[in-house]
Amino acid sequence: xxxxxxxxxxxxxxxxxxxxxxxxxxxxxxxxxxxxxxxxxxxxxxxxxxxxxxxxxxxxxxxxxxxxxxxxxxxxxxxxxxxxxxxxxxxxxxxxxxxxxxxxxxxxxxxxxxxxxxxxxxxxxxxxxxxxxxxxxxxxxxxxxxxxxxxxxxxxxxxxxxxxxxxxxxxxxxxxxxxxxxxxxxxxxxxxxxxxxxxxxxxxxxxxxxxxxxxxxxxxxxxxxxxxxxxxxxxxxxxxxxxxxxxxxxxxxxxxxxxxxxxxxxxxxxxxxxxxxxxxxxxxxxxxxxxxxxxxxxxxxxxxxxxxxxxxxxxxxxxxxxxxxxxxxxxxxxxxxxxxxxxxxxxxxxxxxxxxxxxxxxxxxxxxxxxxxxxxxxxxxxxxxxxxxxxxxxxxxxxxxxxxxxxxxxxxxxxxxxxxxxxxxxxxxxxxxxxxxxxxxxxxxxxxxxxxxxxxxxxxxxxxxxxxxxxxxxxxxxxxxxxxxxxxxxxxxxxxxxxxxxxxxxxxxxxxxxxxxxxxxxxxxxxxxxxxxxxxxxxxxxxxxxxxxxxxxxxxxxxxxxxxxxxxxxxxxxxxxxxxxxxxxxxxxxxxxxxxxxxxxxxxxxxxxxxxxxxxxxxxxxxxxxxxxxxxxxxxxxxxxxxxxxxxxxxxxxxxxxxxxxxxxxxxxxxxxxxxxxxxxxxxxxxxxxxxxxxxxxxxxxxxxxxxxxxxxxxxxxxxxxxxxxxxxxxxxxxxxxxxxxxxxxxxxxxxxxxxxxxxxxxxxxxxxxxxxxxxxxxxxxxxxxxxxxxxxx
Amino acid sequence: xxxxxxxxxxxxxxxxxxxxxxxxxxxxxxxxxxxxxxxxxxxxxxxxxxxxxxxxxxxxxxxxxxxxxxxxxxxxxxxxxxxxxxxxxxxxxxxxxxxxxxxxxxxxxxxx
Numbered sequence: 001x002x003x004x005x006x007x008x009x010x011x012x013x014x015x016x017x018x019x020x021x022x023x024x025x026x027x028x029x030x031x032x033x034x035x036x037x038x039x040x041x042x043x044x045x046x047x048x049x050x051x052x053x054x055x056x057x058x059x060x061x062x063x064x065x066x067x068x069x070x071x072x073x074x075x076x077x078x079x080x081x082x083x084x085x086x087x088x089x090x091x092x093x094x095x096x097x098x099x100x101x102x103x104x105x106x107x108x109x110x111x112x113x114x115x116x117x118x119x120x121x122x123x124x125x126x127x128x129x130x131x132x133x134x135x136x137x138x139x140x141x142x143x144x145x146x147x148x149x150x151x152x153x154x155x156x157x158x159x160x161x162x163x164x165x166x167x168x169x170x171x172x173x174x175x176x177x178x179x180x181x182x183x184x185x186x187x188x189x190x191x192x193x194x195x196x197x198x199x200x201x202x203x204x205x206x207x208x209x210x211x212x213x214x215x216x217x218x219x220x221x222x223x224x225x226x227x228x229x230x231x232x233x234x235x236x237x238x239x240x241x242x243x244x245x246x247x248x249x250x251x252x253x254x255x256x257x258x259x260x261x262x263x264x265x266x267x268x269x270x271x272x273x274x275x276x277x278x279x280x281x282x283x284x285x286x287x288x289x290x291x292x293x294x295x296x297x298x299x300x301x302x303x304x305x306x307x308x309x310x311x312x313x314x315x316x317x318x319x320x321x322x323x324x325x326x327x328x329x330x331x332x333x334x335x336x337x338x339x340x341x342x343x344x345x346x347x348x349x350x351x352x353x354x355x356x357x358x359x360x361x362x363x364x365x366x367x368x369x370x371x372x373x374x375x376x377x378x379x380x381x382x383x384x385x386x387x388x389x390x391x392x393x394x395x396x397x398x399x400x401x402x403x404x405x406x407x408x409x410x411x412x413x414x415x416x417x418x419x420x421x422x423x424x425x426x427x428x429x430x431x432x433x434x435x436x437x438x439x440x441x442x443x444x445x446x447x448x449x450x451x452x453x454x455x456x457x458x459x460x461x462x463x464x465x466x467x468x469x470x471x472x473x474x475x476x477x478x479x480x481x482x483x484x485x486x487x488x489x490x491x492x493x494x495x496x497x498x499x500x501x502x503x504x505x506x507x508x509x510x511x512x513x514x515x516x517x518x519x520x521x522x523x524x525x526x527x528x529x530x531x532x533x534x535x536x537x538x539x540x541x542x543x544x545x546x547x548x549x550x551x552x553x554x555x556x557x558x559x560x561x562x563x564x565x566x567x568x569x570x571x572x573x574x575x576x577x578x579x580x581x582x583x584x585x586x587x588x589x590x591x592x593x594x595x596x597x598x599x600x601x602x603x604x605x606x607x608x609x610x611x612x613x614x615x616x617x618x619x620x621x622x623x624x625x626x627x628x629x630x631x632x633x634x635x636x637x638x639x640x641x642x643x644x645x646x647x648x649x650x651x652x653x654x655x656x657x658x659x660x661x662x663x664x665x666x667x668x669x670x671x672x673x674x675x676x677x678x679x680x681x682x683x684x685x686x687x688x689x690x691x692x693x694x695x696x697x698x699x700x701x702x703x704x705x706x707x708x709x710x711x712x713x714x715x716x717x718x719x720x721x722x723x724x725x726x727x728x729x730x731x732x733x734x735x736x737x738x739x740x741x742x743x744x745x746x747x748x749x750x751x752x753x754x755x756x757x758x759x760x761x762x763x764x765x766x767x768x769x770x771x772x773x774x775x776x777x778x779x780x781x782x783x784x785x786x787x788x789x790x791x792x793x794x
Numbered sequence: 795x796x797x798x799x800x801x802x803x804x805x806x807x808x809x810x811x812x813x814x815x816x817x818x819x820x821x822x823x824x825x826x827x828x829x830x831x832x833x834x835x836x837x838x839x840x841x842x843x844x845x846x847x848x849x850x851x852x853x854x855x856x857x858x859x860x861x862x863x864x865x866x867x868x869x870x871x872x873x874x875x876x877x878x879x880x881x882x883x884x885x886x887x888x889x890x891x892x893x894x895x896x897x898x899x900x901x902x903x904x905x906x
Binding site for chain 1 (some may be wrong): 810812817
């Protein structure tokens, strides 16, 4: 077993230049900093960057940085392959010829900025600034820069991770816990303490439930999954809830391979066991919870036997897992994307949050810690919203029927509402897309062909990215080359610590996201952009953020860089904050909710028009809801599982990643492989009842259960032809050929991405490719603008 | 004699050791200084383990491995050990490493 204290003692601190920021090693200059993106992920690990003659040559983890303790993933170790890649965009480009032809001319930054400025000012004048939509991708280090740019330069409320509907990525869990707990929560793997696992207040979780994600591959939500591997070494027991057999499932006391999209059923059955067997934390429920009786009533008939039939798992395993969770001294639940990539998103969020609450596992050591971003450096969406004319802001593209949007808890625009405006021109037409670090066609776009048809009609599109992407080829008029992480001065939080990134190299004319928004902001709306340099802009983000009294941080960018690039915040490291008056604005004890308690019956949910207690909705396509379709499409298609090699649609250019993972893989259980006559390395078509299909290569494995196939997401092929109809093969292997716009769960939240129905059959030479279907027919199935596809079965 | 001890019960197969090593040694596509092996997943139908799953990874050293002699001389960890995300690799004198084997979890001691 690894011993963290022993590890700390064993490091030769002189060899790793403790206390230094920059030094020389042979022919290299070494810089101690942190890395985020691009290319990257959701995390910000400590790195040592080795440069020679201004060029990044190698990357090592920094063993003296507590975030990752010097451990690095394969993508970061191969970062020089990305930074020095011959396909990188070197100069600003203007399209010549038609969209989709992939022909460009080099222009100067001034020419690019002049043209953009002129177009933006015209659009604002003629159509109103709300007709500009600002799009960004997840994970990329643009989470505060781009929203501020949308507000303070473009003056539009329409900023979005456009393409996936139902806010089906993390947001449902964020707003769900904010409503019920008053704050967001995450697994306490000691990450709030700089001395980590050696911290005296921290305790290892007795049980960790890994629910609907594979954290060692996804590292989502600023959480490094490998932190839990160390907890497991220290003795943490595992419960795995996943249709897939993961690393965790093999090592779990209970693996519950539920049918995709039935998580809420399982969670309610666990609540049934915990309440009927009186396994609750009485003190916590009596002192700190509201609505326990209502919850008990809601789950009274949700027995493990009822759930077993719906979920396809053993009722005694449900009981056993629930008892293990409830009887543990402390239990943390690592929940994932599967929560919102189902139609019952808010229902399952409520149910699992309730499991945390009634077992007393909120803000306890080794439980589910309540977290805020370090020093309240946390504004992202909504940053600078007050700079938008209120009348313009009122025209934000949101569904008219959702109380969630009326409550203003969600600052970003709604993807379906944007697509609706693009398809129908109502309530107004979209005149411009500013896309900064998003490959909307290859990754989030649901459904991809339909999003493509809508995007190519937009009069003016600018894409900012390090590489030419299918999205840029399909619709961009101007493409701006983005700098990579090591070429940026930048800052971030996302929980703790606050981190800075120091620029160590340059690549041709590529500019950082900070520099680009600052340059254009100064041209278009100078009064909102008073900063001279990117470093000044970062200092403002660290300390001010337009908050009434600023943040709780008072050091500037340079100081943070010089102290090694990280600083931890005591608040996050404090347990049971609700007992200490740390959560509510008035300083009283309790949680920051209307009742001051954890709301098992939630006023927030109720005000949104969403069921205030846990609920389940069957997926729109499933053996239960569409049994006739199921006869012809007898496999459940789940998708979007992560691999070590890629972050979403990134890293496909890197030789090392493709060496390990050359092709998109679909997992097929050995029983199904036999039934459908496919074997390892067979390319198969995956097709739904609307005739939409994509192809991936078969991996026959018991990692998926019989009757469920699991496909990868985010694939495009930078090595292929970029021009239409191929577009770097973006439609070829794209699961989003089959997903649907305009079909979401309660409150417009949640989307059934991980629970569709399909059939599989081998690919034959000469088969028509999805890109050819898109080029000739537009999409796989006719649709009315602004309307969902008809239900496949009433 | 120096060796690398792997507590492979906990290896996650993340490939960090392989890539860290390839970068250190400058190895071409298809070449490795340390290489993962994978066993499973399969479910036992016989024996004492019946009903249980097996799935583990074990990295092994190739002839190209030089135990990062240069780095170690300077006080640094070998690249694979430093970057192992699963905290399951140790470097040192073999007689010290064997003392870490706990009899409960699976270990492999690798030498050149």
